[in-house]
Amino acid sequence: MLKSKTYFVRQKPDRSLECNKFGYKCFRLHTGSGLQRIWFRRRTLALVLLVCLVLCMSIRLSTNNQPASMLYQRWFENLRHLSANKSPTETRQIERDIENDKRFPKILRTARQRVFDVNCAAVLRGDLKEIKRGRTIMDKDGFVRGGNISDISYIKLTKDCDKFKENRDYRNYILSATEKEFPVAYSILLYKEVEQAERLMRALYTPRNLFCLHVDMDAPPEVHQAAQGIADCFPNVFVVSRKEYMVYAGFTRLQADINCMQDLMQRNKDWKYFINLPSQQFPIKTNREIVQILRTYNGANDIEGLTGNSRLDHRFKFRYVYKRVAKDQIKPKIYKTNNQRADPPANVTMVKGSAYGVFSRAFVEWMLQSKTARELLDWMRDVYSPDEFYWATLQYNQNLGTPGSHYSGKPDNKPWLAVHAAWGGVDPCKGKYVRDVCVFGLGDLSALVQKRHLFVNKFYLDYQPRALECLEEWLHNRTAEPAHQPVNLTYYRQLHFINTDRVS
Structure with missing residues (x-):
């Protein structure tokens, strides 16, 4: 026989009624009873305590099973929350204390998504569907190409340095003990x-x-002002004291780096390595990983070397001159003549390489003071692209006693890990080629992040800008989660050009 049900419909609950959950009959409580009220309170308190106990146990168990990266992230979020309560004056004092080695900075960076219309994590995994979707977004007519901040805007933004640092995320850095000492x-x-x-x-x-900004003397005034504004906001950033008029393949490109080297030697006695960069490059290693790799180098330079047909002898065997063909041409261009040149000084053998490299402090100091190095530099003035010969020639002529030169084999066989570039006809490129060098796009990222190089070249803000932005997001989050796929130093310790004579 079915039990009869009793339903109650009313506007306000009648607290004097309670239904048996196993049946359908309701009974009336004596609400005036003190014992009954105490019983309800004790039952409620017991339930609350039980829920809290279960939550605590689940949090503890989940924490014990979480990857290290998640634990780091919680720690970073807590530290960032605490740092947010600092006043601008306190923050500036902390930065000064760090600069003067009086304080060890807290870890402030947190992993987060920075690009929202493209799934960067999927792109970096090589997800073809997401890469195609990202390209479609960037190919639309309404998509904004180029930078997000104009040069003039930088002039305005840097008038308030505290706000500029906060908005541009400069205070959310991570500095380990290893990085502090290197x-x-x-x-x-x-x-x-x-x-x-x-x-x-x-x-x-x-x-x-430390950062030396070299602005081409021929750049627009707003570029000079914007770069100076940025430098004025940091004690460890400055604009080079002597700017050069940059001529493609000309001597001033080499002189620009030397000007920065001279300023850096005068400004600071602590830095261990010097790396020269164009603005189109970007790191694929975190600062901590770069430091770990450079410590493994142990004072050795990482400079490219090419010999044989790759040396392009005509560039230094014939004299090149600067000419202005058109009357309204402001900058000259470099042209080859039929005048053969004398052999280089100090009986050196010419070696070609890249304009960019990784240079130990001892190398920089020696290059600036060595009579032989200065004579070779002067000889380079009418060479085509002297920056592609000077560093390599100093590095691979063992008779010069160049500091940081610890490789005696054929220069072409030495791995060069300063920067990776994809050349036309040699390397794959999912972006586009400009002067036979790949401008990377979204489709290149999954392969680039697997490289063992420190930097990759190059990116354009007006061509597939999400590629650079996704690489930024990836690098930012690797810094925030140092336990995530740490760099394998075994490979670098086995390189034949590192210095194994002493322990760093």
Whole structure:
């Protein structure tokens, strides 16, 4: 026989009624009874305590089973919350203390998504569907190409340095004990698009690193002002004291790096390595990983070397001169003559390489003071692209006693890990080629992040800008989660050009 049900419909609950959950009959409580009220309170308290106990146990168990990266992230979020309560004056004092080695900075960076219309994590995994979707978004007519911040805007933004640092995320850096003891000096070469140079600097920024900004003397006034405004906001960033008029393949390109080297030697005695960069490059290693790799190098330089047909002998065997063909041409161009040149000084053998490299402090100091190095530099003035010969020739002529030169084999066989570039006809490129060098796009990222190089070249803000932005997001989150796929130092310890004579 079915039980009869009793239903109650009313506007306000009658607290004097309670239904048996196993049946359908309701009974009336004596609400005036003190014992009954105490019983309800005790039952409620017991339930609350039970729920709290279960939650605590579940949090503890889940924490014990979480990957290290998640634990780091919680720690970072807590520290960032605490740092947010600092006043601008306190923050500036902390930065000064860090610069003067009086304080060890807290870890402030947190992993987060920075690009929202494209799934960067999927792109970096090589997800073809997401890569195609990202390209479609960037190909639309309404898509904004180029930088997000104009050069003039940088002039305005840097008038309030505290706000600029906060908005551009400069205070959310991570500095380990290893990084604190191993500062790296950089030069960044730019002539336009200050934003790209500033984003490169931000990716490498810690209060211990140093940055020399070389602005082409021929750049627009707003570029010079914007770069100076950025430099004025940081004690460890400055604009080079002597700027050069940059001529493609000319001597001034080499002189620009030397000018920054001279300034860096005078300004700071602590940095261990110097790396020269154009603004179109970007790191694929975190600052901590760069430091770990450079410590493994142990004072050795990483400079490219090419011999044989790759040396392009005509570039230094014939004299090149500068000419202005058109009357309204401001900058000259370099032209080859039929005048053969004398052999280089000090009986050196010419070696070609890249304009960019990784240079130990001892190498920089020796190069600036050595009589032989200065004579070779002067000989390079009418060479085509002397920056592609000077560093390599100093490095691979063992008779010079070059500091940081620890490789005696054929230069072409030495791995060169300073920067990866994809050349037309040699390397795959999912972006586009400009002067036979790949400008990377979204489809290149999954392969690039697997490289063992420190930097990759190159990116354009007006071509598939989400590629650079996704690489920024990836690098930012690797810094925030140092336990995530740490760099394998075994490979670098087995390189034949590192210095194994002493322990760093």
